[in-house]
Amino acid sequence: METNQSQRKNHMKTVGIVVEYNPLHNGHTYHFTEAKKQTASDAVVAVMSGHFLQRGEPAIVNKWARAEMALHMGVDLVLEIPFVYATQNAEQFAFGSIATLHATGIVDEVCFGSESGDIAWIEKLAAVLAEEPLAFQEALHKGLAQGWSYPAAYGAAIQALFPSPAADALQDYAAEPNNILGLNYCLALHRLQSPMRPTTIKRQKAGYHQETVTDQHIASATALRKLIVDHANDGLHTIRPYVPPSTFEILQAEKTAGRFPLTWERFYPYLQHQLLTRWPGELTAIHEMNEGIEHRILQALPRSTSFDDLVETVKTKRYTWARIQRLLLYSMLNLTRSKMAAINVKQGPAYIRVLGFNRTGQHLLKRMKKTSSLPVITRIAKDKHPMLMLDVQAGALYALGLPETLRQNEMQREYWQPPLHLDHA
């Protein structure tokens, strides 16, 4: 990126993006490039999930490798979304992400991908929902009481707010995962009364969950992970057309080091251990373990031969794959309601954790010293906020999924790993 001295001295227009990069691929590069171009920004700040993701699963490669991919693509500053937001439902995920960008005090616009590509619709919806209208709440509860999944009930509740035919369009709209996230980003901006302006880019080619590769250069992260896992023994050449060369090299290096790929199956013994040593009733202390779903889990456990098998058995229309994965992740990390209460997620993030930066990012960090409303963390201290302790414990847990010889070192990485510094911008 070219940035001249005068821009640095004066205002550097900055766009914020919310990412998982699991792994970073050509579709992400497209969004990154468009976001910067369309907002005419000088710098890009990404808030990124750590080792565990919104759908309640471990990232296929660790957060340091993913932050490195982001920096190589051109992101100037990578910040970590705290575990306690990164692994929650869309609303909490969006709130934690946007609140982190907001707290930096240096982000002018937020740019996200969506299926609709229509910011007017999203803002209109967000403005209505921000008022928490009674009709919406009632329709939502009614849908949930009927055993619908949360997204289905949410879509129907949105439909209830508007006259047909707008309503029909809205229900379709709400069925798309990135539209829902986008809506929640805008809601979070409302809630925070943030001056950051939202903008969206229509997603190209590959759908979010699309499992097959349909374009010569664009594939969804889901499709790429499937390629990676299905071809775990034959090297990475199958994904080469769909990722930037830097991503490819980083994945190669992580694979050689034995740190990639990681899936839930690597953690299944730990999950079994946690579930098998709990007494009846103990599981109800786990965050979001409601409505007797723990009985379904414990009943399915002895019959399940793998993690995927377990989720498949427990899954219902209402308890989606992602929701069950999150519950199992909370169980594995022993994340209880009382810990969540102590962390107080409603108040927003307690810190801004820096994962990496380039030269421009370094300037942004310097500015943040004056503008940030939260402590900016580049080194983990011994005494730390419970929210940060959870990130550290998630780091240790992720290390336990690695081959035994790597665990000892990786388990401590939260303490010894300084933020990545890419010096080519």
Added chain:
Amino acid sequence: METNQSQRKNHMKTVGIVVEYNPLHNGHTYHFTEAKKQTASDAVVAVMSGHFLQRGEPAIVNKWARAEMALHMGVDLVLEIPFVYATQNAEQFAFGSIATLHATGIVDEVCFGSESGDIAWIEKLAAVLAEEPLAFQEALHKGLAQGWSYPAAYGAAIQALFPSPAADALQDYAAEPNNILGLNYCLALHRLQSPMRPTTIKRQKAGYHQETVTDQHIASATALRKLIVDHANDGLHTIRPYVPPSTFEILQAEKTAGRFPLTWERFYPYLQHQLLTRWPGELTAIHEMNEGIEHRILQALPRSTSFDDLVETVKTKRYTWARIQRLLLYSMLNLTRSKMAAINVKQGPAYIRVLGFNRTGQHLLKRMKKTSSLPVITRIAKDKHPMLMLDVQAGALYALGLPETLRQNEMQREYWQPPLHLDHA
């Protein structure tokens, strides 16, 4: 064993023994034979630890294999000491073991090995200690307050009760682990006002903890386990001279099946997981986690490359290897103080669990239907006493130490495994 019809119809004199058989060796055969001969008994009932042992470690081979060894040697009935007694200090271990034998209502004598071989001394001591003399309590607390280990403080407290030179002999006496166990067996008999008569056999050749083999046919279980682990890759021939042929065959079969040998190291990842996902203060909820020892454990954890390394680092004069192993076992099983309170160990065992029997044992079980003061369990039901639930959870935990392909089946073994029935007596 030859037992004629008239004996079966009339009273069958029965001796009880308390065992771990980790693994069963020629020294155990000696004790078994002598116990039967010296007490002129027709039948032998053994109460045996399950998958986890008094020193807080996993048995080198599972309880079913060890029960089979016992039956092949000639034990008529094998009962399981509940986890909650089997993995405690000498006093609780002895109480649970003796209370189980007592509850059968069919055991006439209890015969244990000791370094002294002198039942008069042991009984005399037990009679004095049963009164819980104030001088003893005070001396014990004083010793502990000075940072002595429990056995050392215990020995000194016993010394305080008697005039020299008897006292000197007693302190030496109390330094021997089997003497201490024997004393606690007799104390338990007092406490239960049991009609069972104690008797002891002087232990031969190999000391309890002796690590090297000093005799052509007798080696301690500790020495045998060392041979097994040190020669894990070259087969079992090194232990052949020291174990009965039946034990050798059973160990061979368990090894072929991939179920043997098991050590703490196999469980280290699970322990790490439990410790690394606990918040400060959470560990103090674990049974017997006192005096800030949890801080020592958590500090040592990141620097420890193995389970043995961890225990070595945490160990102090006061916190012996066994005591730390027990604390780590309780942590791994998430055995909290509140669970212990719910189980109420002071009341004694809640059931008698049958692991195996021969034809004579079958007759003993028949008699126990009339004499036992506790339910006799041969099948695990879904709803069960918390004490029994802990045995089942310990079974699942033990299975997690096995190779992945065996876990699913072994994890459920508590439910599908009927008591062993050896039909050659």
